[in-house]
Amino acid sequence: MDIARTPSTPDGNIEMADAAVEPKAPPEIRREDYTPFAWLVPTTRLDFALGLEKTRVTATLEVERNPAADASPTIRLNGDGLELVSLKCDGGDCAGHMMDGDDLVVTLEGDSHTLEIVTELDPSANSQLMGLYASGGMLCTQCEAEGFRRITFFPDRPDVLSTYTVTMRAPKKDFPVLLSNGNRVRMDDDGELLTAEWHDPWPKPSYLFALVAGDLVARTDHFTTMSGRVVELNVWVRDGDLERTEHAMESLKRSMKWDEETFGREYDLDLFNIVAVSDFNMGAMENKGLNVFNTKYVLADPETATDGDYDGIEGVIGHEYFHNWSGNRITCRDWFQLSLKEGFTVLRDQLFSQDMGSAPVKRIEDVRVLRGAQFPEDSGPLAHPIRPDSYREISNFYTATVYNKGAEVIRMMKTLAGDEAFRQGTDTYFDRHDGEAATCEDFVRSIEDGAGLDLTQFRLWYSQAGTPKVSVNLTHHGDEAILELSQNVPDTPGQSGKKPMPIPLKIALFDRDEGTHAGEQLIVLDKASDTFRFPGFATKPVLSINRGFSAPVSIQRDIPSDELVFLAATDDDPFARYEAMQDLMVAYLVSASKGDLDEESREAKQADIVRAIGSVIDDEAIEDLMRGELMSMPSQTYIMEQIDEADPARIFERREELKAVIGRKLAHGLRQLYQRAEKLPYSRSAEAKGARKLKTLVLSYLVASDPQGASALAAKQYENADNMTDRQGALMVLTGVDGVERTGALLDFYNRYRGNPLVIDKWFSLQAMSMHPQVIEHVKALAEHEDFTLKNPNRVRSLYMAFAANPHGFHAESGEGYRMIADLILGLDPINAQTAARFVPALGRWRKMEPGRSALMREQLERIAAAPKLSRDTFEQVTRSLG
Template sequence: MDIARTPATPDGNVEMADAAVEPKDPPEIRREDYRPFAWLVPEIRLDFELGLDSTRVRAKLTVAHNDKAPHSPTIRLNGDGIVPTSVTVDGSPTQAYAMDGDDLILTLDGKAHEIGIETEIDPSANSQLMGLYASSGMLCTQCESEGFRRITFFPDRPDVLSTYTVRMSGPKDQFPILLCNGNKVATGEDGDTHWAEWHDPWPKPSYLFALVAGDLVARSDSFTTMNGREVELNVWVREGDLDRTEHAMESLKRSMKWDEETFGREYDLDLYNIVAVSDFNMGAMENKGLNVFNTKYVLADPETATDGDFDGVEGVIGHEYFHNWSGNRITCRDWFQLSLKEGFTVLRDQLFSQDMGSEPVKRIEDVRVLRAAQFPEDSGPLAHPIRPDSYREISNFYTATVYNKGAEVIRMMRTMAGEEAFRKGTDLYFDRHDGEAATCEDFIKAIEDGVGLDLTQFRLWYSQAGTPKIVVDLSHEGEEAVLKLTQMVPVTPGQGDKKPMPIPLKIALFDRDSGTHSGEQLIILDKASDTFRFAGFADKPVLSINRTFSAPVTIQRDTLRSDLVFLAQNDDDPFARYEAMQDLMVGHLVAASKGELSDSEREAGHIDIVGALRSVIEDEALDDLMRGELLLMPSQTYLAEQMSAADPARIHEEREALKRVIGCELQDEMHALYDRAATLPFSHSAEAKGARKLKTLILTYAAAHDPQKAAELAAHQYDGSDNMTDRQGALMVLTGIDSAERTGKLLDFYNRYQGNALVIDKWFALQASSLHPKVIEHVKALADHPDFTLKNPNRVRSLFMAFAGNPHGFHAADGEGYRLIADLILELDPINAQTAARFVPALGRWRKLEPGRSALMREQLERIAAAPKLSRDTFEQVTRSLG
């Protein structure tokens, strides 16, 4: 499953239809308490009589004793908000069952039985969007992690694997398309009703079950696998969206080919279906053979989607396809092992995207997301290992730690092993555990055995939370460069003293005079402190460290500003060059925000930063995609993370001041760059994408230096745009400027795209993330807009998640931004608890702020915690955030 992706840094009356009352203090689930389920369920047959307001579900479970578990005469079948209308055992009605809360408990005398259960559910009332629910006249499901129990009673845990046979029937006019997992084996009609039967031959856990019924059309194609099998491919959408599915289909075919070539994985069914759904809590879901996607990650054309949207579609399509092996064929034993499938699959989709586009730019983008989302998580009250030890609500652990840090940990194994050896390890993993519910330990052991590495100490990465800090000291003795490294893993909730972990660091030592180095080296820091010596240096070299971001750590070093300028101009590793440029600006802005710079130091910093940026503009060896990364300023959120008691207003003031200096000093060079970029016609080439990236970036610098001139230039770009990237970029700049152009273009954008939900989401998000001084007033007004609804997660995220990620508005000195998000959480929680809970971490950073804002933020958390009938999703997040 892909968590709903959002950019790392941003530069009405509602029916409470599904407001289930949850216990305020749910029980803690612990990894150490895992026991195999006492009963196997090798087969399940499901019969659905479909209706938007009433769907009848008949389930037949074949159950048998599990020889690998202690015998139990009872079987617990999980439910959530459903009641059985009939229960049979071996074909005969029975009353020998009891309800334990939502769960159904049956007593069984023999070793094997057939259990029949009938339920009736109302999909239209399911605002939580888990289980079977209605979305704009169609029916669809979302079962990860515990949604299947909202459909029928079942041991809803990932280590119970069953083969599924499903019969679906419903009105032909309402549900002309009937889709399910696996292969379609039969169809038929009965008057106004029709039916379809599906069979999935591959045993799977209940969280991978999927069903879709509705009025859909498909873009169809085929793919021939490496062993010559032809697979039918379909991307199913609403009638009016079909012309925006070409990119999704091409991304799917590229994913299938790449996975064969890179990991040796071949698709295993005759059919692969993707369905786009407008109401969806996550980004997409990898259900076997029937992937259900948020429309955001399927629909794309140049008129309505940005270059970033196109990349997002390709990455998420790849992610869900790659899950077919890393998640479906081998699934998780329990939810503590979530990173087994998600961390590995995120790495696979990152490598895929690198190969499809710019490898260095993709690497920088992934690190930026990690630092924006996971590093704060690792240093806050919600910190947890990539394999947690306990949870109260599993939906709260679909986190950047499990996904993004999990990917970085596996990437480190790949770095230490080398690409070829790592492939041998993954081949062994797939061969050894195919068809099983496995653990993170199973994966590590397969890599260990396949590669020949001893990963005993490396396992600490799975059990210890917190981002390691590496303290670097480079000295020079005679003809040697002496590198001393010290690692510290910080204290996190529930974890005190930490043990040193193996940290692979790619380094290079540059000669100052020639601007070159003798080769990149990989060193492993596996002690609390270690010293590395390098001979052959008559003078002290310049250190380039953690090249390619070889380890998810922070680097602390006393580096001369002149050395950072040197690396920003000369480093041949694109990530390290980007990092030097970021460090140059971060060091200046943090010191300025703390009031530590004299006037002369501030001016000297400006001169060095401008000079380094000028060298980037003038470097003809750079492509524009990479040039854009090097010209990008560090985000305000990232700057705040570098301080113990950040003042968001002071950071904003200093960042804008530096932006003005850059815009002023480099205006001639930037305008020449803009004019050159503006001559390129639209295409999906790297060159054209880079040009579009530069145009918007240059507009942001111009807006800081000369807002009125920038407004005119942005309005001109908006009017002349033939693609969404340029149009949205221009509008993004205009939203932060109080001008006539802003009002006119916002109205034009809305009128142009009214009725296109995904583009109107952009309209909401652009205003909520703007630098306009009245952004809070704008957000409040937009919350009352006729197009806003709390029932659609995309729309909620477009307005309020964009605002929560906007430090300029969210951190208003009077606390109004915090109140706005707290009010949202309280109103949204009864409607969609999963979505509501994802807003809590924004308030959980109160310890990182200066005392005034810290108290205001904590006050809102306490207000939420005191509310009656909180969902367990939100309650857990709030109580952990308060600590």
């Protein structure tokens, strides 16, 4: 499953929906308490009589005692708000049953039985978008992690694997397309009633069950696997969206081919379906043979989708397809093992995207996400290992730690093993555990055995939370360069006194005069401190460290600005070059924001940055996609993470000041870049994508130094744009300034795309993320807009998640931004608890802020915690954030 990759909430006028009072302290689930389920469910038959307001589900379960578990006279079938119509056991009445909360507990005396359970649902009333729900006249499901229990009573846990046969009956006029997992067995049409039967031959857990019914059309294609089987491919969308599915289909075919070539994994069914759904909590879901996607990650054409949208679609489609093996054929024993499938699959989609585009740029993008989302998580109250020890609500653990840090941990194994040996390790994993519900330990042991590694100490990466801090000191004596390294894994909630972990670091030592090095080396810091000696240096070299971001650590070193300028201009590792540029700017912005620099020092450090960026502008050997990364400033959020008691207003001022200096000092070179870039016609080539990236970046620098002139240039770009990347980039710049150009462009954008929900989401986001001084008032007004609704997660995220990610507005000194997000959480929680809970971490960073803002953020968390009707999702996030 892909968590929503979008950047959320309103004022106190939100009308609170009614909700049942939830227990204030949901039970804690602990990994150490895992025991196998007492009963197996080899086969499951589901019969659906479908309707938007009333659906009847008949579930027939063949159950038998599990010889690997302790015997139990009862079977617990999980439910969540279900209406039990009838229950039969072996064809007769079932007297031995009782309700325990939402669960159905049945007494079974023999070794095997057939249970028939009938439930009735109202999909139209399911605003939580978990289980079976209605979306714009369609019916669809989302069952990960615990949504299946909202459909029927079942042992809703990932280690209970079953083969599913699904029969659906529905009025043809309402639901002419009926889809489920696996292969289509039959389709009957009597003119009014449509009946479809689907069978998935591969045992799966209930969280991978899927059903879609609606009025849909499909782009159809095929793929021939490496063994010669022909697989039918379909991308299902609403009528009118078909023309925007070509990129999705091509991305699917590229994913299938890449997985065969890179990991040796072949698709295993005759059919692969993707369905685009407008109302969806996540990015997409990997249900076996029937992937359900947020429309955001399916629909694209140049007029409505940016280059980033295109890349996102390719990456998410790859992610869900790769889950077919890393998640479906081998699933999780329990939810503590979530990174087993998600961390591994994120790595696989990252490697795929690297191969499909610019590998260095993709690596930088992935590290930016890690630092922007996971590093703060690791240093805050929500810190947890990639394999957590406990949880109260599993939906809260679909986190950047489990996904993105999990991917980095497996990437380190790949670095230690080398590509060929790592492939042998993954082959061992797939062969050894196919058809099983496995653990993270199973994966590590497979890599150990297949790649010939000893990963005993490496396992600490799975059990210890926190981002390791690596201190670096390079000295020179005689003809030797001496590198002293030490590591510290900070204390996190529930964990202190961490042990040293193996940290693979790729390094190079540059001759300062020649601008070259003798070759990249891999060193491993596996102690609290260690010293590495490198002979053959007549003078002290310049160190390039953690090249390619070989380890997810924070490098701490006192490096002179002139060495950073040197690396930014000459390092042959693209990531290390980017890192030097970022370090140069971060060091200045942190010091300037803290008031540690006098005027002379500020001007000198600004001059270093200008010189470094100038060298990037002038370097004709750099591709423009990479040039755009090298010239980009670190985000305000990232800078705040480097400062204790951060003052967002001061950081904003210093960052805008630096941007203006760069725009003014390098105006000529920036305008030359822009003029060159605007000559390239639209295409999806790397060259054209790089040109579009540069145009928006140049505008952002110029508007800081020359608002009037840059606004006119942005307005011209907006008017002449023949693609969404250029149009959105220009509008992004215009939203941050006052003037007729801003008003006219926003009105034109809305009128031009008002029938396209995904593009109108952009319209909301651009305004919520703007640097405009009245951004809070704009967000309040947008919350009252006729196109805004709390019932669609995309729309909620487009406005309020964008605002929560905008430190200029969210961290307003008055605290109004914090109140807005708290009000949203309280208003959204009874409607869609899973989405509401994802807004809490923005307030949970209160410990990082200066005392005034810190108190205001904590006050809002306490206000949320005091609410009488909080969901388990939000309750857990708030209480952990408060500490």
